[in-house]
Amino acid sequence: MxxxxxxxxxxxxxxxxxxxxxxxxxxxxxxxxxxxxxxxxxxxxxxxxxxxxxxxxxxxxDEGYDLPPLMLTADEVEAAVLGAQFVISRADPVLARAAEDLLAKIRTVIPEQLRPLVVEPAIRAPRAWKPMEDGLDMAAVRRAIHGGLKIRMTYRDEKDRESARVIWPFAIGYYELTRLLVGWCELRGDFRTFRTDRVVGAEFLPERYPERPAVLRARWGKIKAERWRQMMEAQAAE
CATH class of the missing domain: 1.10.10.10 (Winged helix-like DNA-binding domain superfamily/Winged helix DNA-binding domain)
Incomplete structure (x- = not known):
């Protein structure tokens, strides 16, 4: 090198x-x-x-430092292309369009010898075979997460029972066939995950919740790690 x-x-x-x-x-x-x-x-x-x-x-x-030129390696370009393909296939329409714009910008700024990696990529992310449905505006959900704002919504569970919830959203999980909204649920007084296709209606409130989204994500991560540890210990004891 x-x-x-x-x-x-x-x-x-x-x-x-x-x-x-x-x-x-x-x-x-x-x-x-x-x-x-x-x-x-x-x-x-x-x-x-x-x-x-x-x-x-x-x-x-230290924060705030950057390099003047945009220097991408071939591996970095392919990583960006693969990630954008996944987003185009599985994310909501606003993010999908953003991913297409990202590929167009990368194609414009990278050196000529790297452009085939974007125009004719050798790697492919499989397209979702079934369109994903959302019961709420996912772009608005992302804005609520960034702003630390509450969401009031009506949710239908797997047994078709409806409940009214006020949640503190802090993360969205994108999976093969579903999207999950993760937040603190005021009704349950605990962390909960909600399938976005089961949301019947939603109202985006101007009220900020008391915790920072990053703090909630960290707490949720620790809980998941502890649950995973307990599960592995239980399996080892069998």
């Missing part, structure tokens, strides 16, 4: 990581020595890249 490419990849590694990254981890990914990583980090800092490091912990890249 050329040194310029390696420096760029170090920035990419730090930019995509949520926590500190050790020199050992970067050396392993880039297939080079730890000493080379130390030297490259020093060069990047000398070029005013806002990299901070602490012995035994790792390096972090």
């Amino acid at each position: 050329r040194r310029a490419d390696r420096l760029f990849q170090i920035i990419q590694i730090l930019r995509r990581s949520r926590g500190p990254v050790t020199a050992d981890a970067m050396a392993a990914e880039l297939e080079t020595s730890k000493r080379t990583i130390y030297r490259d980090i020093a060069d990047l800092v000398g070029q005013r890249a806002p990299i901070r490091g602490e012995a035994g912990i790792g390096y972090v890249l």
Whole structure:
């Protein structure tokens, strides 16, 4: 790997990581020595890249830093194409159009030799064989999540029973045949998932809920991890 490419990849590694990254981890990914990583980090800092490091912990890249050119590798282009194909096939119409626009923008800005990866991709995400239905405006749901706003809705369960709910939405799950809205349910006083095709009606409220969406997502993730651990322990005990 050329040194310029390696420096760029170090920035990419730090930019995509949520926590500190050790020199050992970067050396392993880039297939080079730890000493080379130390030297490259020093060069990047000398070029005013806002990299901070602490012995035994790792390096972090301060927020707000970006590289001027758009430099995508062939693998990154194919990853974007595959992801966009999936969204076009399975997401709601607004996101599907956004994915098509994304592919058009990528095709415009990437070098000529990479354009066949977008125009004639060698990878394909299978199309959903059945159109997905939603009982509410998914674009409005995403806006409610970003704004931390409540949703009042009427929901029909698998036994065809209807109930009125006020939820604090914080995530949407896109699956093969269904979409799930995840939120804190005021009626149940707990986290709940709702199939969007079972929503009978919805009203998007201007009222903010008291928690940040990121906090709710973190709590929900811990609960799912604990449930998974308990399930695996129960299976091991059988």
